[in-house]
Amino acid sequence: MSLSAAPPQPSTRLLRFGAAVAALLLAGGTAHAVQDCELNGQAVNPAHGGSTAGKTGLMRCKDRDSGQLVREQQIQSGTFMGLVRFYEDGKLTKEHSVNARGNMEGRAREFSPTGQVLRDATYEDGREMGLVRTFYPTGSLRRVTFFADVAGERASVEFTERGQLSALRCGDKPVLAPVADDARLCGFGGGASKVELFDAKGTLRSRLSYVAGKRVRSEELYDNGKPAAQDEVVGNQRTERRFSSEGIKRREVISLIGERGVVKQRDQEFSEKGTLVREQRWNTAGEPLSDASYYQNGQPRSKSVYGVGRNARQIEITEFHDNGQVAAVGRYLAGDRLSQTPIGPHQRFSDAGILIAESVYDDKGRITRERAWDANGKLERDDEVFEDGSRKTFAKP
Template identity: 60%
Template sequence: MAPIKATSLLFFALLWFGGAGLVHAVQDCEMNGQGINPSNGNTTAGKTGLMRCKDRDSGVLQREQQIQNGVFMGLVRHYQDGKLVREHNVNAKGNIDGAAREFAPTGKLLRESVYVDGSETGLIRAFYPGGNRRRIAFNGEGSRESASVEFTEAGQPSALRCGDKPMLAPAFDDAKACGFGAAASQVELFDSAGRVRQRVSYTAGKRTRWESLYDNGQVESSGEITGTQSVGRRFSSTGVKRSEVYGIVNDRRTVRQRELDYSERGTLVREQRWSPDGMPTNDDSFYLNGQPRSKTAYSGSGAQRIVEVSEFHDNGQRARQGRYRAGLRGGTTTSLGTHQSFDEKGRLVAETAYDDKGRIARERAFDENGQLLRDDEVFEDGSRKAFAR
C-alpha cells in the first residue's frame, strides 16, 4: 500500500518584481512502517508510536513526534538538513510541557528551558554556538522574567538584572553578584571588545551604586541610592558634569525631586524642583555669566494651580513678569492678571492686562521716566481704542 501523503502548508510569497511563488516542501509521514497523514485523524486514530516525517523530494528527516492512542502527545523533534534543531514535549492539550532544547547545526546546545502547560517557567539558559554562556534568566509566575544575566562571546558579563532573591543558581551565582550576602557586591560589565562599560553595586538585589563609561574610560553617568534617596549624574567625555537628578525611591520606582543642568563649561544653567508626589514646584534658568535668566514658581492645586514667571536681562534686572494658569503636566496655559515688562535698568516700560478668559483687555506703555505714553482698551477682534478715564 502506498503511503498516505501528509497535508503540507502551501503559501505564496510575492517577490520584488511580482513573478514566482514559493512553496513549502511536502512531507511524507509514517509510523511503524505505515504511512499516515497527521492532518487526517482517521489515519492516526488509536495509534501509539513515533511518527517520522521526511521531505518528499530529498528523503531528509524533517520531524519526529510521538502519538499516544491517537493523540499527539510526548516528544517532538524538528530537523533542518537532517540535523536536530529543536526538541520538546507536548501534553494532551497540545501545549509545550517539560524540557525544551534548541541546537546549532554542529549539535551544540543553544538554548534550554522548561515549560509548564505552555508557559516557560524557571531557569532558562542560552549559549553561543561555540558553547559559552550567552544568557541566563529566570521566569516566575505568568512567565514574567524576574532575573537575568547576559555574557559576551568571550564569557564576560555584559548585563545583569537582579531579582528579590537568588534565582539563577546553579547556572550563575547571583547570590554573590546581587549582594545577597553580608556586603554589597561589586560587578563589572563588559562590551564585546572586552572593555569595562559599567560598574555596579547591589545590596539584597537592589542596585545601590553604578557608573557607565565612555570608550576613553571617562565616566559617562553615575548614580547611587542611599536609603530612599537617589542621585544620578551625567558627564561629558572630557569629565565635565552636565546634569544631576535627585529623587525619592519607592518600591524600585524613583520620583524626581530636583534636576540640575550644566553648560559645557560646568556652570549651572537650569534647576528644576518637584514635590514628593512628582508635581513641579520651581523651574529656574541662568545665563552663562551666572545671572538669573528666568524663575518659575508653581502654587495651588488642581484646576486652581498657578504659575508665577519672571524673566531677567543678563545684568540681573527684571525683563518680564506675569501669572498663568498651570498645565496638568507643568508649563503654562492661560495668562492671568497684569503682565509687566522692564528695560535693562529695571524701569517699567509696558503692562498688559488679561481678562478671565486669558484675552488681552488693556495695554499700557511708559517712557524712560515712567510717564504714560499709551493706554489702550483691546477688544476681542484685536481692535483697540484709547482707554476711557
C-alpha cells in the same frame, strides 16, 4: 479546559493537534517540503487522524526528494504525545516532548549543525519553568533565565562569548544557581554588590550595584571609559546624571521615591562648559516651586516663582540683564493648558537698574494703565487704557 476535566476523545485530540503539527513543521523549517511518514512500517498521514487512530509507536517522516529524515514523533493510542525531534540535512536540530494537550512538557533542547546544544529548557504544560540556558555555537554559556510559575521571567544573566558578564536582571531572591551566582551579583549577602558589564569586544560598558536584588546604582560608560550616565538611589532619593563624552555633567535630576511613584524635586541643566543654565524645583507633592535660567557667565537670566502670595496659581516672573540687573518683573495667574494671564503692575528696567516702563493689568489680564520713563528716570508718558484700546492721558509729564 482544566487539568481535572475528563480527557477528550482521541478524535478530538487529533483535530486539535492539526494546528500544532503545522506550527511544529514551521518551527522545523520544513513547512514547504513534501514528507512521507511511516509508523511501525506502515505509511501514515499525520494531517488526517484516520491513519493514526488508536496506534502507538514512533512516527518517522522523510523528505520525499532527498530521502532525509526530517521529523520523528511519538504517538500513544492515536494521540500525538511524547518525544518530538526535528532534523535538517539529516542532523538533529530540536527535540522536546508534548503532553496529551499538545503542549510542550519536560526537557526541550536545540542543537547547532555540529551537535552543540544551543538551548536547554524545561516546560510544564507549555510554560517554561526553572532555569533556561542558551549557548554560543562554541559551547560557552550565553544566557541563563529563571522562569517562575506565575511571575514568568524572574531573573536572568547574560555573558559575552569571552565569558564576561554583559547583562543582569535580579529577582527578589537568588534563583540562578548553580549556573550563575546571583546571590553575590545581586547583593543578597548583606552589602551592596559591585558588577561590571562588558560588550562583545571586551570593553567595559556599565558598573552596577545591587542590594537584596534591587539596583541602587548604575553607571553607563562611553568608549573612552568616561561616564555617560549615572543613576543612584539612597534611601528614598533617586539621583540621575548625564555627562558629555568629555566627562562634563550636562544634567542632574533628583527625585523622591514614594508609594505612588517617583516625584521630581530638582532638575538642573548645564552647558558644555559645565555651568548651570537652568534649574527647576518642585515640592514633595510634585507641584512646581520655581524655574530659573542662567547666562553662561553665571548671571541669572530669568526666574519664575510659583505660589506667590499664598496663591498656588499666582506666578512671579523676573527677567535679568546679563550684568545681574533686573530687566523685567510681573505676576501672572496660571490657567488651563499652561496659559498665563498677566495681573497687576509689570515693570521693565534698564541695565543700570532704572525703571523705564510699566503696564498695569486688571484681574482679567486687560491693560488699564501704561507709563514710560527716559534713561534718566524722567516720566515721558502716563496713559489710562480702556477696554477698546483707546487711551487718555492720565497725568502729564
